[in-house]
Amino acid sequence: APGGGRASGAAGHAVEGPGEATGEVTAPPLATTARVTGRRSLAPGIVATTLEAPEIAAAAAPLQFVQVRLPAGGGGYGSVPGRPFLGRPFSIYDADAGSGRLTIVYRVVGPGTEILAGLEPGATVELLGPLGRPVPVVPSRPGAPPALAGPLWLVAWSWKVAVFRLLAVRALAAGIPVTVLLAAEGEAARVLAADWAPLVPPAPGARPGEPPGLDPGEVGGHLAIVPPAQLPSFLAAALDRDDTGGNGMSGVTDPSLDGAAGFATTGAGSQRPRLFAAGPRPFLQQVQRIVRKHPVDAFLVVDAYMPCGYGACLGCAVPVRDGAGTRYVRACREGRWFAAGEVIL
Incomplete structure (x- = not known):
């Protein structure tokens, strides 16, 4: 509905969802x-494209x-050569309620x-959102279940x-320590x-030439950059x-891994770290294999083809394990992030 309004499902009803506290x-x-x-x-x-969409x-x-x-032109959908008929999903890179603007980041591939990427300021696009399961960082209301607890590790492949x-x-604004591990x-x-x-x-031991960054104050945080192969x-x-709970890198002799000490320091403490990973499927499979051996709550952000974005078309079905065996869930509704021990890649 141009100009704003709630989207409707296939039967003309609003797409409903459970409460935020459960993610x-x-x-x-x-x-x-x-x-x-x-x-x-x-x-x-x-x-990165910034859009004005206050609501x-x-x-x-998160x-x-x-x-x-994309804009349709005078002839309606498909009238612009090369313009996809269906919408495309883009992660919300930044969102500011004060300015009413949000930013999306994407790779130019088609x-x-x-x-x-060629749209100039002043051009318009049709937007549907926000979509997907949010990560509850802070309680949305009194009495809500605990927010995201423990140090946060974010592991990503390049631009992901x-x-x-x-x-x-x-x-970081909520006082949660954050460590970013970037393979690029x-x-x-x-x-x-x-x-x-x-x-x-x-992080300590970061590769030469990386920008120094700014001190986030009392909130712990590190940015570690390593070659993808490492x-x-x-x-x-x-x-x-x-796992050791101590200082240093016991048992690790490869000098190229020195930065891992700084990466892990943020995760140490009485609370188990929570790890989120994003990247291509082979990368996520690697992360999945590694985290199985460690006491870390790990979640994987899964990409899938999403024709509608809100669960009506079932085009983004992802297999997951549960107590009864294997079932399919919708990445756009029950995801896009899943427990590493449950999602089947």
Whole structure:
């Protein structure tokens, strides 16, 4: 509904969802026409577009996303050559209720994202959101179950770290220690790190040339950057370090893993860390194998084809394990994040 309004399901009813305290979809999504207010490049082929959508920006929570449909032109949907008919899901990179703006980050890979990346300020897109299961960082109301507790580890492959920025911002604001482990190299690592530096400074042992970052004050935080090929051993070493409860990297002799000590320090303490990982499927499978051996609550952000974004089309079904065996859930409603021990990749 251009101009704002609640979206309807296939039968013409609002798409309902359970309460926020359980990490479920909290309210029917909003459909609106959003105005482009800015765009910038984060890394080669990685673009951030900022949109003015006050109601969605005010309602957005960490790990939620929006569906974007491009302008149709005078002839209706499909009248612009190369314009996808269906909406496309984009993670909410940042959301500011005060300004009424939200930012999405994406990789330019086809005609749809090429058109989106080329939109100038003042252009409009159709927006549906916020969608997906939010991570409850702070209680939304008195009497709500405990918020996200314990140190937070965010593990990402290259530009996929964008999925976690809103979660990191909200967690740091709530006094939750945050550590970001970014598997990236070269220019992508430098540019992406620069965008995260104001949130969390590099960990001890960080690679030369990384931006220094800003001290987040009393809230602990680290940004560790490692070459993608080293990430499995780096993560395993960090988790082993956290298991010991001591200082240093006992049993780790590879100098390239020195940064893991700083990465793990934030996770040490009486509370078990919570780890969220985002990236391509092989990367998530690696993380899944590693975390099985350690006492860490781990969750994986799963990408899936989402034609509708709110559960009506069932196009984003993901297999998960439960007490009865295997069943399918919708990534757009019950996800996009799942317990690492339950989701089948």
